Amino acid sequence: MAKISQAQRLRDLLEDAIIAGRFTPGERLDPDALALEYACSRTPIREAIQQLAMSGMVQVVPKRGTFVTRLGVTELVERFEVMAELEGLCGRLAARRITDDERAALSEALKACRARAEEHDANGYYYDNSVFHHCIYAASHNHFLAQEAARLHALLQPYRRLQLQVRMRVESSLAEHEAIVAAIEAGDGLRAEQLLREHVMVQGERFNDLVASMHALDGG
Template sequence: MGESLLNESPGGRIPQAQRLRDLLEDAIVEGHYAPGDRLDPEALARQYQCSRTPIREALTQLAASGMVKVAPKRGTFVARLGVTELVERFEVMAELEGMCGRLAARRITDKTLTALQGAQADCRQCMLEEDVNGYYYKNGEFHRLIYEASQNTFLAQEARRLHAMLKPYRRLQLHARHRLESSWCEHERIVTALTTGDADTAQRELKDHVLLQGERFNDLVASMQHLGQTRA
């Protein structure tokens, strides 16, 4: 599963560290690293053909999101979520996003609404190009703006923290067939509710957009299995 990063865009360590984080997130979610596995920076640097500096940066980001745990004097270890933990966190994430949507419908500024509409336009372009990774990043900006629009610093902080923890799983959801289109359509309903100030609809649409249940849960599990088999 090694992959060279020598062809990444020039500039420096931040883009490379982000790419490494993405690769490691995928590897953890797909089961290439089991819960409790130690991630050795030197071995990872050889595997991904890069220096240890971006590896350390990527591991720090993963630790902040809860994907790995750092044990003093022992190293960094995978802390992969089990199915029950994953469902529980998506349930909480759905409630937090719903709260953000309800508050944002009442408090969003014209400036933030314009930025949100811009992020939605970017998502549409990625959808049309079938650019899953591009959509993933623009989708993150879309949700960040809604957290900001709630104008509740504590709520936004908690939403961002849990969003970061669930990032690799949310990205895998996008690999399901037609998920980009359905996600973008859900965004459209959210933007409409926020534009018209419909707090009840904004809350409901955001909860439904995030909640992991039924076919969406099955699609996520299937995506994890398929990508794991492909990498293997």
């Protein structure tokens, strides 16, 4: 097993913190505070931040500092469009290639999402929703595709989290998950692709809800 460097470990911790909403889009990351929090020197913190900048999760602004990436509406829609296509392709391939073990894992992820929805636990659903999608990426059996989907999924996670705060979105998302699983289990790749594309795409009322949530995040 390859040894994980301190910078890589810190990168993973910071990425998890951003995805979990501890650091919000537009927030400045203070290297001194981070070094204190993670009990390390500034050098691995700087290296971790550089890695996050390469992935697009943070932006380094000369003479101002490092900020969690805040996407404008146009940039956000563009990324959701690409995400929808990647997820759709993962679903189409998964419908053909999913193994029995992967099918069981997907079923368990769906059950977890259902339980969270019944508890009206949007935050818990957010985490189980991520597991659900990663099950589909893995079942595509295309490592490069799964890697790219996971990378963009991570970048968009703070915004997907906002979406789940909208009234009835969790219930709608669960119904969409159930239809996606049914299509994959039936081996219907085209339907799985279509359903996943529609599940991820932000348009119409969902687009308006997302923009409103972004304004709320800005305090506007």
